[in-house]
Amino acid sequence: MTTPRDAGRVVIVGAGLAGYSAALQLRTLGHDGPIALVDSESTAYDRPPLSKRLFGDDFTIDALAFATHEALAEKDITTHFGSAAVALDPAAPSVSLRGGSHLEADTVLLTVGGRARSLPIPGIDLPGVHMLRTFEDAVAIRERVSPGVRAVVIGAGLIGAELTSSLRIAGADVTLVDPVQVPLIPAIGEALATRLHDMHTERGVEVIVGVTAEISQSAEHLQVEVDAGPTLPADLVIVGVGLVPNVELAAAAGLDIDNGVLVDESARTSAPGVFAAGDVARLRDSSGTLHRREEHWEAAETSGKHAAYGMLGLDAPARGAPWFWSDRHDVHLEAVGRLSGSGKIVVREGGAYPAVFLVEDGLLVGAAAVDDTNLVRAARRLIDNRVPVTATELADPSVSLRAVLRVSR
Ligand SMILES: Cc1cc2nc3c(=O)[nH]c(=O)nc-3n(C[C@H](O)[C@H](O)[C@H](O)COP(=O)(O)OP(=O)(O)OC[C@H]3O[C@@H](n4cnc5c(N)ncnc54)[C@H](O)[C@@H]3O)c2cc1C
Incomplete structure (x- = not known):
C-alpha cells in the first residue's frame, strides 16, 4: 500500500449500504474533509427487508432507513438525495447531477449498485409485471397483493424464493417458475438446495420447471406462457432473475469495466482518484485475475468500509470468507x-x-x-x-x- 493520502473533498455516488458504510468509515478513520453523499432515491435504506418484510405492518421507508438526514448532518455528511448523477469527469474529478449542478471533488467513490435484471420476452413491460430492487418496487407489489390473488414468480433464486415465501404468508396463490430443476446448487450445495426448494411445494406453491416465453394480457388477467409447459393465469407477475450492475456512469467516463467496475484490492478503479465498491464493483487482483462480483449485504458493507481505507491510502483489515443469509418459509x-x-x-x-x-x-x-x-x-x-x-x-x-x-x- 502507498503512503496515507488526504482524500480531500469526497463525493460518494450511491447511498446504499456500500456508500453509506464508506461515508461513516471515512469519519471513523479520521477524515475531516467534506463528504457528499449522492443518491437518486430520497433515502439511504436497507434492501434485504424488501423481499422479507414487505407485507409487514412496519414496512415504511423510515423503518428501513440507515440514518436520518439529521444523523448524517451530525457527522458532517452532506446529502444530495433525489439527485441522480448523470456524468463523471474522472480527470477533474467531478460529478454532474441531473438538473445541471456539479460537485467538484478530490476523490469519487462509485457505489451505484445494480438494478433488477429484466427478461427479453414479449409482455415484460405490461402493467402488473414487477421487479424488485427498490422500496418503491416493493410497495407496488404490496399494493397488488391480497389473499387469493394469483401471483407468478419467475426465478427461484434467493430473492424469488424469499418473495414466494412472503407472498404465501400474505395469502397469495403462488406459482414459481424456473428453468432449473433445483436452483442454487452452486451457492449452497445440492442436498440443501433440494431440501429448501422442496419446501415451496410443502407450503402450497406450484413449482414449474421451464423457460418463460411470453407474458400477455387477456381480458381478465395476465397470462404467463412457459415453453413446453402450461399457460399460467396471473393477477401479478414478479420477475426475480438477478442483477445488472449500474456501470453506465463509469463506462461513459472511460473506466475499465467487465461485468462491473473493475477495482484493485484498495477499491481503486482504472481512473486515479476514482474508487468503487459494493454490488457494482468487481475485483481484478494484482495478478490480473477477475473475481466473481459479489451481490450480498455483508460484501457491500465490508467493501464500502474497505474503500474508505483505500481512499485514505491505508491498509484495510483482512477480509474473511464471503458470507450471506437468506430467509424463506x-x-x-x-x-x-x-x-x-x-x-x-x-x-x-x-x-x-x-x-x-x-x-x-x-x-x-x-x-x-x-x-x-x-x-x-x-x-x-x-x-x-x-x-x-x-x-x-x-x-x-x-x-x-x-x-x-x-x-x-
Ligand atoms: C430484495 C433484496 C433482498 C436482499 N436480501 C439479501 C439477504 O437476505 N442477504 C444478503 O446477504 N443480501 C441481500 N440482498 C443484497 C444486498 O441488499 C445488496 O448486496 C446491497 O444492498 C448492495 O449494496 P450497494 O450499496 O452496493 O448497492 P445498492 O443497495 O443497490 O445501492 C446503490 C445506490 O445507488 C443509487 N444510484 C444508482 N445509480 C445512481 C446514480 N446515477 N446517481 C445517484 N445514485 C445512484 C441507487 O439509488 C442506490 O440507492 C438483497 C437485495 C435485495 C434487492
Whole structure:
C-alpha cells in the first residue's frame, strides 16, 4: 500500500449500504474533509427487508432507513438525495447531477449498485409485471397483493424464493417458475438446495420447471406462457432473475469495466482518484485475475468500509470468507465461502436440514446450513484460519466445529 493520502473533498455516488458504510468509515478513520453523499432515491435504506418484510405492518421507508438526514448532518455528511448523477469527469474529478449542478471533488467513490435484471420476452413491460430492487418496487407489489390473488414468480433464486415465501404468508396463490430443476446448487450445495426448494411445494406453491416465453394480457388477467409447459393465469407477475450492475456512469467516463467496475484490492478503479465498491464493483487482483462480483449485504458493507481505507491510502483489515443469509418459509439459511468448484462436498445429516461443506486439500472452503448460525460461524473461522478438518469430522453431527477450532489453538 502507498503512503496515507488526504482524500480531500469526497463525493460518494450511491447511498446504499456500500456508500453509506464508506461515508461513516471515512469519519471513523479520521477524515475531516467534506463528504457528499449522492443518491437518486430520497433515502439511504436497507434492501434485504424488501423481499422479507414487505407485507409487514412496519414496512415504511423510515423503518428501513440507515440514518436520518439529521444523523448524517451530525457527522458532517452532506446529502444530495433525489439527485441522480448523470456524468463523471474522472480527470477533474467531478460529478454532474441531473438538473445541471456539479460537485467538484478530490476523490469519487462509485457505489451505484445494480438494478433488477429484466427478461427479453414479449409482455415484460405490461402493467402488473414487477421487479424488485427498490422500496418503491416493493410497495407496488404490496399494493397488488391480497389473499387469493394469483401471483407468478419467475426465478427461484434467493430473492424469488424469499418473495414466494412472503407472498404465501400474505395469502397469495403462488406459482414459481424456473428453468432449473433445483436452483442454487452452486451457492449452497445440492442436498440443501433440494431440501429448501422442496419446501415451496410443502407450503402450497406450484413449482414449474421451464423457460418463460411470453407474458400477455387477456381480458381478465395476465397470462404467463412457459415453453413446453402450461399457460399460467396471473393477477401479478414478479420477475426475480438477478442483477445488472449500474456501470453506465463509469463506462461513459472511460473506466475499465467487465461485468462491473473493475477495482484493485484498495477499491481503486482504472481512473486515479476514482474508487468503487459494493454490488457494482468487481475485483481484478494484482495478478490480473477477475473475481466473481459479489451481490450480498455483508460484501457491500465490508467493501464500502474497505474503500474508505483505500481512499485514505491505508491498509484495510483482512477480509474473511464471503458470507450471506437468506430467509424463506420460516427458516434462516446462511452460507460462507464457496460450495462449488474444486474440492469434495461433505453432507452432515442428522438435523432437520442437512449442512453442506466443501473441503479441498484437507481445508474447509465453504459451508451452508439452516437455522444454525453457530455452525456457520465456526465454519467461517475454520476457513479464515485455515484449520485442517477431515470429511469424517464434518459429516458427523456429534462433532462440534467449535471444538475442532479449540483443539487447533
Ligand atoms: C430484495 C433484496 C433482498 C436482499 N436480501 C439479501 C439477504 O437476505 N442477504 C444478503 O446477504 N443480501 C441481500 N440482498 C443484497 C444486498 O441488499 C445488496 O448486496 C446491497 O444492498 C448492495 O449494496 P450497494 O450499496 O452496493 O448497492 P445498492 O443497495 O443497490 O445501492 C446503490 C445506490 O445507488 C443509487 N444510484 C444508482 N445509480 C445512481 C446514480 N446515477 N446517481 C445517484 N445514485 C445512484 C441507487 O439509488 C442506490 O440507492 C438483497 C437485495 C435485495 C434487492
